[in-house]
Amino acid sequence: MNRSRAPEGYDPSAFEPFAVTVDLAVFTVREERLHVLLVERGQEPYAGTWALPGGFVLPRESAERAARRELAEETGLSADTVAGLHLEQLRTYSEPDRDPRMRVVSVAYTALVPDPPEPRGGGDAARARWMPHGTLGPLAFDHDRILADAHDRIGAKLEYSCLATAFCPPEFTIGELRQVYETVWGVELDRPNFRRKVLATPGFVRAVEGPPRLTGGRGKPAALYRAGEAKALHPPLLRPEGRSTS
Amino acid sequence: MNRSRAPEGYDPSAFEPFAVTVDLAVFTVREERLHVLLVERGQEPYAGTWALPGGFVLPRESAERAARRELAEETGLSADTVAGLHLEQLRTYSEPDRDPRMRVVSVAYTALVPDPPEPRGGGDAARARWMPHGTLGPLAFDHDRILADAHDRIGAKLEYSCLATAFCPPEFTIGELRQVYETVWGVELDRPNFRRKVLATPGFVRAVEGPPRLTGGRGKPAALYRAGEAKALHPPLLRPEGRSTS
């Protein structure tokens, strides 16, 4: 059990089998609050407790494919929509006793969803709901830890990547983009400075032609933008009292 | 096969078992070049090909514990030494056919080693060697991909964390620290500017009392420093033509 990937004569059945699952931390920004997609467990252990959506990786699929499949099943989004979402591997949780029933190694993913499509409780999902982040008691298994790690990660990524646009619909205003930063970071940002920074970063956003108007709210109508081609921010957009938990 | 972590009546043996392994991308800086710890495979598949060190996760250990155990076995370092090394989970590779023999999900870790302790070829390690990064033909399995991801990751982390000190011995000079950045990033940095930045970042390094001397090289003797208590760099130390691969 060491250097070689499989000692000669290795017999798979000689090892206790591992189950491999995916867990999903799916975030969205709704009504100026960060929301997370949660499901209520139907069976023991943790029956009646809220948990992150997820499920087993099938024998012939990769963890990422499993994650997209589960995401589509839980949210009721079409496969096309899910294919376009931002999905990123977070990390893998492998403590021997994280699942009391058996040895389960779970690959966690983080997904960002623009508009809050109400999860169809239909299909077979026990009960899936968008819950405001941090308002719920302890989640099942080690899902509180996973959720905290996911939140840390996206907060850090907002600093040096253009990820924030993944929370926004195809066309959005600078104000909506700023809302994403403020909601995830839990701070208020100076509007003029934020605007200046975003527009000064090449490829972050692209102005949309046509009537620079927006329906809805009060105040002066805002110009619309689309996500640009840039992936990284140089230099980064640091949070005010920036602490990276790493 | 969906929302619930285990459907009622779930029988583990009904699923094809997954093997779970760890792979290690262990880096060090030696002679101004980035080196990686590699082992030569003894059996098929890929017999005779170089690969990342790694091995199976045992039934009762976490992936991180497995990684530290394998690292100690491959390098011959004491358990104490290994316990102090920087070890970080990189990501998990789960493509169904990444190992031709069976379904293997591998959790990859990155480790940084200060001084190049020559791996004892002893014990049972087939043959472990420090190889200059990028000089070797294709590695076994998807290890080229893992190595590239690991390199990207540490390059990015140097920008916003104090990670570089993990490559250095307990006491080091600013010049040695700069070497780490130059070697990993593959660029030359301006010495005065680098020095100013490092010293201006609170908690990055702490000056060592006593004779500000260094044996060895030519040139004016340099002052010695130790790693500080800070973990993150604010603001970050961006690479010159900074591209984050994310």
Add this chain to the structure above:
DNA sequence: CCCTTTATAGTCAACATGACTCTTAAGGAG
């Protein structure tokens, strides 16, 4: 003793950022 090498101290201008002010263009209340 001169030359090369590296550390370390400064200087200066360009740039980025934080804190503000001001104007414009909506919607709502009276």
Add this chain to the structure above:
DNA sequence: CTCCTTAAGAGTCATGTTGACTATAAAGGG
């Protein structure tokens, strides 16, 4: 219609950080 509130968007100014350089100090080698 008019005033008030709200938010977008244009600018200003002082400060802080960075990149590009110059200069001095303190070793080792020939």
